[in-house]
Amino acid sequence: MPIRMKLVAGNWKMNGLLDDGAALTRELKERATTASAALGCELLICPPATLLSTVGGILAGSGIALGGQDCHAAPKGAYTGDISAEMLADLGCSYVIAGHSERRHGHGETDAVVRGKVAGAWRAGLVAILCVGETQAQRQAGEAVEIVSSQLAGSVPDTAAAATLVIAYEPVWAIGTGLTATSEDIAAMHAEIRSRIPSGTRILYGGSVNPKNADTILGLSDVDGALVGGASLNAADFWAIAQSCPAG
Numbered sequence: 001m002p003i004r005m006k007l008v009a010g011n012w013k014m015n016g017l018l019d020d021g022a023a024l025t026r027e028l029k030e031r032a033t034t035a036s037a038a039l040g041c042e043l044l045i046c047p048p049a050t051l052l053s054t055v056g057g058i059l060a061g062s063g064i065a066l067g068g069q070d071c072h073a074a075p076k077g078a079y080t081g082d083i084s085a086e087m088l089a090d091l092g093c094s095y096v097i098a099g100h101s102e103r104r105h106g107h108g109e110t111d112a113v114v115r116g117k118v119a120g121a122w123r124a125g126l127v128a129i130l131c132v133g134e135t136q137a138q139r140q141a142g143e144a145v146e147i148v149s150s151q152l153a154g155s156v157p158d159t160a161a162a163a164t165l166v167i168a169y170e171p172v173w174a175i176g177t178g179l180t181a182t183s184e185d186i187a188a189m190h191a192e193i194r195s196r197i198p199s200g201t202r203i204l205y206g207g208s209v210n211p212k213n214a215d216t217i218l219g220l221s222d223v224d225g226a227l228v229g230g231a232s233l234n235a236a237d238f239w240a241i242a243q244s245c246p247a248g
């Protein structure tokens with residue numbers, strides 16, 4: 001069984017201008033380069049596209065990885081406003097998020113569209129963080145496993161491999177709401193997901209992860225890290241979450 005290095009990824013969403021984005025990155029770099037003990041996880045920042053260059057420049061030598069929040073499936077072309085995975089790689093990204101619920105629900109992205117994005121990420125040499133998760137109505141109707149399974153079936157390309165795929169289980173109702181799934185529900189869904197993806201693939205949990213609940217969530221055996229939105233905008237909080245990953 002391969003060792004799955006935990007990953008704590010910060011999704012800044014549409015937040016940050018040049019000055020505050022740079023300040024936040026510097027604060028994280030300072031912590032990463034002066035920490036007395038090694039973290040038990042890999043760290044990743046996914047800033048808005050406008051900040052990738054600035055953030056990437058500051059992160060150099062910090063060991064913190066850079067990622068995009070989304071990409072187009074095509075390498076280039078007449079797609080106004082879109083960004084290709086190759087462009088992200090060109091800026092130093094090693095990861096890209098695909099199929100975040102704010103894209104699936106806010107931009108009507110289907111599983112087929114998300115699948116194309118994941119394939120685009122791999123073509124450009126990036127690791128894809130593929131997001132799946134049920135809405136509150138779907139959970140209440142007892143459909144959570146069915147929904148997540150069908151998102152996986154529709155969005156994961158056939159050539160999936162553990163080294164280039166990360167799944168983020170993010171119950172839609174837990175994102176940005178302060179609500180989190182119970183440990184039992186997280187464990188059950190992660191086990192279900194694990195049965196459907198290549199062995200060794202990392203599975204992150206996302207949905208209102210914060211310094212207070214991180215210990216419990218990151219201590220669950222099938223949880224290989226966290227995708228963090230709101231709390232990643234505060235260096236102390238993001239760092240505290242990263243420190244919650246059990247070492248080794």
Ligand code: PEP
Pocket residue numbers: 011170174175176177178206207208209227228229230231
């Ligand atoms: C996210 O954006 O993926 C997320 C989980 O956000 P938050 O941590 O704010 O719920």
